[in-house]
Amino acid sequence: MHELSIACEIVHQVxxxxxxxxxxxxxxxxxxxxxxxxxxxxxxxxxWPSACEGSACSGAVLQIQDGSSPQSEDLxxxxxxxx
Amino acid sequence: xxxxxxxxxxxxxxxxxxxELARSLRSxxxxxxxxxxxxxxxxxxxKTELLTVTLKHLLPRLRVAAIVGDLATENDADRLATxxxxxxxxxxxxxxxxxxxxxxxxxxxxxxxxxxxxxxENVGNLVCPASYDLGExxxxxxxxxxxxxxxxxxxxxxxxxxDLVLITKVDLAVAVGFDATLAYANxxxxxxxxxxxxxxxxxxxxxxxxxxxxxxxxGLKAGKPGPVIVSK
Numbered sequence: 001m002h003e004l005s006i007a008c009e010i011v012h013q014v015x016x017x018x019x020x021x022x023x024x025x026x027x028x029x030x031x032x033x034x035x036x037x038x039x040x041x042x043x044x045x046x047x048w049p050s051a052c053e054g055s056a057c058s059g060a061v062l063q064i065q066d067g068s069s070p071q072s073e074d075l076x077x078x079x080x081x082x083x
Numbered sequence: 084x085x086x087x088x089x090x091x092x093x094x095x096x097x098x099x100x101x102x103e104l105a106r107s108l109r110s111x112x113x114x115x116x117x118x119x120x121x122x123x124x125x126x127x128x129x130k131t132e133l134l135t136v137t138l139k140h141l142l143p144r145l146r147v148a149a150i151v152g153d154l155a156t157e158n159d160a161d162r163l164a165t166x167x168x169x170x171x172x173x174x175x176x177x178x179x180x181x182x183x184x185x186x187x188x189x190x191x192x193x194x195x196x197x198x199x200x201x202x203x204e205n206v207g208n209l210v211c212p213a214s215y216d217l218g219e220x221x222x223x224x225x226x227x228x229x230x231x232x233x234x235x236x237x238x239x240x241x242x243x244x245x246d247l248v249l250i251t252k253v254d255l256a257v258a259v260g261f262d263a264t265l266a267y268a269n270x271x272x273x274x275x276x277x278x279x280x281x282x283x284x285x286x287x288x289x290x291x292x293x294x295x296x297x298x299x300x301x302g303l304k305a306g307k308p309g310p311v312i313v314s315k
Binding site: 006012017021023024037039073080 | 092239
């Protein structure tokens with residue numbers, strides 16, 4: 001169950017990007033989680049709101065897509081939607 | 084300025100920070116010629132016993148050190164220290180795996196020039212350690228004969244990242260009705276071609292093979308031939 005650590009890493013990266021690029025409000029965070037990444041999408045989604053609290057991701061939707069192939073180890077932050 | 088939503092492309096690894104730190108650790112270890120071996124398994128597969136005996140075997144010939152991660156207690160570091168090697172405990176609190184920054188903090192103050200082989204005993208967990216690069220050269224996965232033959236199939240992610248599988252506690256194989264042929268087949272189906280050593284830290288069976296494996300790896304890392312040279 002290291003999905004909370006993974007969620008915190010996502011928040012950390014988003015905050016860095018938001019600061020560096022002076023981004024407005026982040027409303028969606030799009031990630032890719034491969035079947036062999038060792039991360040369970042449902043557990044990551046469960047951890048997400050806790051990791052976001054009080055951060056630049058607060059209130060943002062976490063969109064999780066499957067890996068690029070069935071046996072993929074992908075664990076990537078793909079894009080942000082801001083408004 | 085409109086508030087229309089827009090997409091900001093990122094495309095980075097989520098564990099980028101850990102990966103970058105692991106790379107810098109790997110580079111430091113390489114500069115000092117330290118072979119770094121990460122031991123991973125579920126709880127109770129025998130990592131600490133194996134490591135304690137391994138340290139004793141290697142100590143006369145090599146300068147070895149060990150760091151060990153657990154959620155709580157310094158029991159394992161105390162057990163490892165009986166070998167005479169320098170050891171340090173990492174207490175992770177509730178974190179179920181080791182991360183590169185924990186390793187960096189744990190080795191602070193150690194002179195890497197005085198270490199030939201550094202062992203990292205990961206937190207007992209067959210899932211989470213898979214995602215975290217620690218800067219190690221070798222990831223060694225332990226399955227105990229008492230765990231049953233189908234563990235490799237149940238936990239494919241971690242085995243898929245390992246360089247060597249040790250089947251431990253073979254002195255108990257008969258007592259628990261361990262089917263070695265089935266276990267080997269399962270390991271090979273999860274990680275085709277991976278090297279396997281079946282051994283016991285208690286009885287000493289095949290232990291020398293593991294020690295030779297480490298000495299060879301250490302020799303290659305230091306640019307010196309080890310006792311066993313694998314030819315093409």
